[in-house]
Amino acid sequence: MENFQQFTEQNVKPIIEFRGVSKTYQTGTHALDDVNIKINNGEFVFVVGSSGAGKSTFMKLIMREEKANTGKITVNGFDLTKMKRKDVPMLRRTMGIVFQDFRLIPTMNVFDNVAFAMRVVGADGRDIRKEVSKALAKVGLGHKARSMPNQLSGGEQQRVGLARALVNSPDLIIADEPTGNVDPNMSYEIVSLLTEINRKGTTILMVTHDHNLVRDFQHRVIMLDSGKIVADNVGGDI
Amino acid sequence: MKLSSIKYLAFEGVRNTWANRLMTLASVGVLVACMTIMGLAVLISENVNLAIGNLEEQNVVIVSMKDYNWALYENDEKDDTASATQSTAESGAENTTQTPAGDKNGIKETDYIIHDEKEAKALCAEIEKLDNVLNAVYVSSEKGLEDAKHLIPDDMKDDFAFLDEENPMSCAAKVTMRDMAKFDETIRQIEKLEGVASITSQSEMANTINALKKGIGVAGFWIIAILVIISLVIVSNTIRITMYSRKLEISIMKAVGATDAFVRIPFVVEGMIIGLISAVISEVLLYFCYRIATETIVKSLGTVVKYGDMAFILFLMFAAIGVFAGVIGSAIMIGKYLKHEGSEFAAI
Ligand SMILES: Nc1ncnc2c1ncn2[C@@H]1O[C@H](COP(=O)(O)OP(=O)(O)OP(=O)(O)O)[C@@H](O)[C@H]1O
Ligand SMILES: [Mg+2]
Numbered sequence: 001m002e003n004f005q006q007f008t009e010q011n012v013k014p015i016i017e018f019r020g021v022s023k024t025y026q027t028g029t030h031a032l033d034d035v036n037i038k039i040n041n042g043e044f045v046f047v048v049g050s051s052g053a054g055k056s057t058f059m060k061l062i063m064r065e066e067k068a069n070t071g072k073i074t075v076n077g078f079d080l081t082k083m084k085r086k087d088v089p090m091l092r093r094t095m096g097i098v099f100q101d102f103r104l105i106p107t108m109n110v111f112d113n114v115a116f117a118m119r120v121v122g123a124d125g126r127d128i129r130k131e132v133s134k135a136l137a138k139v140g141l142g143h144k145a146r147s148m149p150n151q152l153s154g155g156e157q158q159r160v161g162l163a164r165a166l167v168n169s170p171d172l173i174i175a176d177e178p179t180g181n182v183d184p185n186m187s188y189e190i191v192s193l194l195t196e197i198n199r200k201g202t203t204i205l206m207v208t209h210d211h212n213l214v215r216d217f218q219h220r221v222i223m224l225d226s227g228k229i230v231a232d233n234v235g236g237d238i
Numbered sequence: 239m240k241l242s243s244i245k246y247l248a249f250e251g252v253r254n255t256w257a258n259r260l261m262t263l264a265s266v267g268v269l270v271a272c273m274t275i276m277g278l279a280v281l282i283s284e285n286v287n288l289a290i291g292n293l294e295e296q297n298v299v300i301v302s303m304k305d306y307n308w309a310l311y312e313n314d315e316k317d318d319t320a321s322a323t324q325s326t327a328e329s330g331a332e333n334t335t336q337t338p339a340g341d342k343n344g345i346k347e348t349d350y351i352i353h354d355e356k357e358a359k360a361l362c363a364e365i366e367k368l369d370n371v372l373n374a375v376y377v378s379s380e381k382g383l384e385d386a387k388h389l390i391p392d393d394m395k396d397d398f399a400f401l402d403e404e405n406p407m408s409c410a411a412k413v414t415m416r417d418m419a420k421f422d423e424t425i426r427q428i429e430k431l432e433g434v435a436s437i438t439s440q441s442e443m444a445n446t447i448n449a450l451k452k453g454i455g456v457a458g459f460w461i462i463a464i465l466v467i468i469s470l471v472i473v474s475n476t477i478r479i480t481m482y483s484r485k486l487e488i489s490i491m492k493a494v495g496a497t498d499a500f501v502r503i504p505f506v507v508e509g510m511i512i513g514l515i516s517a518v519i520s521e522v523l524l525y526f527c528y529r530i531a532t533e534t535i536v537k538s539l540g541t542v543v544k545y546g547d548m549a550f551i552l553f554l555m556f557a558a559i560g561v562f563a564g565v566i567g568s569a570i571m572i573g574k575y576l577k578h579e580g581s582e583f584a585a586i
Contacts, residue, residue: 063493092495103490116487120496122243168494 014038014074015172015203016062021071023057023227031057033227035071039205041171044198046214047207049224055207058224059176062205063097064088076171093121096165098175102157104149110136110160111145117164135163139193155186162193166202173197175206179213191217247500251507258480258508265476266516269563272465272472273520273556274527279461280552281528283454284543290447299415300377300438301365301428302408303358307379308435309350310343311406351433352409361433362411370424375412382407408435418444419451466559473512473567477505481575488575502572509568513560521553 016039023032031054039045047055060066061073064080073080076094083091104113114132123131136142139159149157158178165173173194179187191206191213198204208214214221223231255262302308340346352358358376365374377385383405390398415424421444425437481488491501525545532542 086498089495089497092493097493099493103486103493105487105490116490117494119243119246120491120494120500122240122500124240124242164490164494 013041015041015043015076016205017072017074018061019072021061021068021073023054023061023066024069031227032061032068035227035229037222037229037232039203041203042198042201044195044204044217044219045206046217046219046221047205047224048209048214048221049230053224054227055224056176057227059174059205059207063095063174064091089121093168094170095172095174096168096170098158098161098165098173098178100177100180102149102154102161102181104157104160106149108149109145110141110147110149110152113149113160114164114167117167121168123168131167131169132163135167136160138166138197139163153186154182155189158182158186158190159193162190166197170202172203172205175204177207177209179208179210184210184212187213188216195219243500247503248507250504251511254480254484254504254508255511258476258483261476261479262508262512262515265472265512266519268472269469269512269516269560270519270523272469273516273559274524276462276465276555276559277520277524277552278527279458280555281524281543281545281548283458284548286450286454288541288543290451299413299425299428300410301374301413302410302435302438303352303361304350304433304435305352305358305379305408306345306350307406308408309345311408313344313349355409357433358409358411361431364431365411365413365428368424368427370416370420371428372414372416374414377410377412379405379407379409382410418447421445421448466563469513469559469563470567473509473563474571476512477509477568477571478575480508481505481571492576498576501576502569505568505572506565509564510561511564513562513564514557515560517553517556517560520556521549524552525549 016037018035018037021032021035022030024030035058047058049055057066061068061080062075064075064083068081071081075091078087078091078094080091105116108116111132114135115128118128118131133142133145136145139162141156141159141163144152144156144160149160152160158181161178165175175194178194179190182190187210194204194206195217218234220234221231222229340349347353352361355376355378358378362374362376365371383401386407387398387401413428415421421439425439428434428437488501528545532545535542
């Protein structure tokens with residue numbers, strides 16, 4: 001019983017925590033204003049809000065692409081406010097990032113695009129072959145390993161992007177409008193995949209403008225407006 | 239770092255170089271031009287040094303000694319100056335002559351210091367002991383006279399006929415110095431030695447040689463410094479272009495957590511490849527340039543420095559500059575890039 005309690009406590013430990021975080025860009029724009037939030041290990045969170053609300057800024061702070069002006073951010077046990085530049089790669093290795101524009105390297109085939117994410121963190125050849133095949137199988141593209149990116153549909157390209165985010169077995173996946181460049185059917189497919197991945201324990205954080213997705217997949221929704229969190233609840237009741 | 243990573247990074251460097259081959263070619267071209275000029279500067283200065291070396295050898299200093307002939311001459315001088323005051327001193331001096339008369343010329347043994355060849359050679363040996371003296375060769379007064387006679391133009395030989403009867407030359411030491419830069423200092427040291435009468439030197443020549451050497455040194459330094467900077471700029475620029483063409487890959491690398499070193503190494507490898515290719519081409523090109531140059535000049539100049547003697551050191555220089563330019567140039571560029579733009583991987 002005690003063991004179980006310990007286990008569950010660890011399980012619900014926040015993987016992301018913002019305490020009094022504000023971000024003002026050098027241009028003077030207040031992108032985030034006193035944000036307090038906890039995202040627990042294993043959650044699936046949609047981040048919504050109108051254009052310019054601060055959603056991307058919120059994501060960039062988590063990836064430590066931007067630094068907060070005030071407040072404290074912890075991600076995966078890293079204190080981002082105290083983190084040195086040279087430690088940023090170690091933080092990034094604990095997360096997978098999915099881009100709106102896919103970011104596949106056009107001169108590499110699907111396999112190599114996914115393998116690239118492992119090579120550049122120094123993985124060795126045998127692991128790379130094994131893990132890449134696994135990741136491609138997860139996104140249902142095992143048969144397209146030798147295709148070039150321009151031979152794939154937008155949805156397929158984004159699934160390659162997803163495989164690349166998955167291949168290093170991250171605890172957290174961060175996706176800023178991953179369905180922004182694909183048609184509605186493909187959007188559903190991609191969010192279904194992410195939901196699948198989430199069921200196996202990976203925390204997912206996804207920015208979207210698509211109300212249908214938010215309504216149909218009943219996940220936690222954080223709503224930003226003018227740099228403040230104005231709503232935080234489950235499902236489509238916003 | 240793992241072997242597989244090293245292989246991967248080296249391969250990426252080669253791939254960068256090849257993918258960017260037009261730029262690579264352009265920068266190799268400029269680098270080869272720079273290196274060839276540098277090489278020529280080195281070869282020219284080596285040749286000038288060789289020529290100066292020959293001059294230095296010819297530039298010997300004649301140290302004449304205080305021997306009998308010198309005393310004779312000195313006495314003449316004294317007589318001349320003394321005659322003016324003689325009238326007043328005469329009356330007293332005439333009777334109280336205490337000094338011995340000396341020989342037929344009025345020279346006493348104590349009037350001079352070098353009495354025979356043995357003592358002269360001893361002085362030579364003493365001169366030779368000085369740090370900057372390469373050698374000091376004894377020249378007898380007879381030999382000195384012979385040498386001097388050669389310098390008399392034929393049509394004036396008659397005027398100097400008296401030399402056959404009477405040898406006015408002192409014995410001397412022919413001194414060769416190691417380093418002309420210490421010329422004045424060495425002369426001063428020799429002057430202090432007992433038995434040295436006077437020194438005939440061509441200090442102007444020594445000064446000219448020193449100035450020339452210095453000039454060549456300074457010019458060579460600046461030529462090389464400027465060309466190294468040009469090489470650096472060229473390589474960094476090429477690397478910058480590759481870097482921008484690899485923007486997407488860099489952004490992905492940063493996103494998945496590649497370290498700065500991992501992002502940087504392929505570019506450094508690319509810089510090194512450019513530097514090394516340039517070094518090899520320059521070496522070969524310079525060989526042909528130098529051969530053509532020396533074949534036309536060699537007859538007028540006499541000896542020249544052999545390319546073979548310089549080939550290795552030149553290649554080392556080229557390779558060092560190439561690798562230096564490659565490593566530093568790419569490190570500067572990628573460092574700048576990673577600091578300012580590389581982190582904004584989401585924004586490209
Ligand atoms: N690098 C930057 N420098 C200056 N201001 C910025 C920068 N990035 C974002 N901003 C500003 O900060 C505010 C929040 O931007 P952010 O990109 O977080 O919005 P968003 O919610 O992602 O919008 P969208 O839905 O259009 O992507 C905006 O006013 C934006 O103009
Ligand atoms: Mg945005």
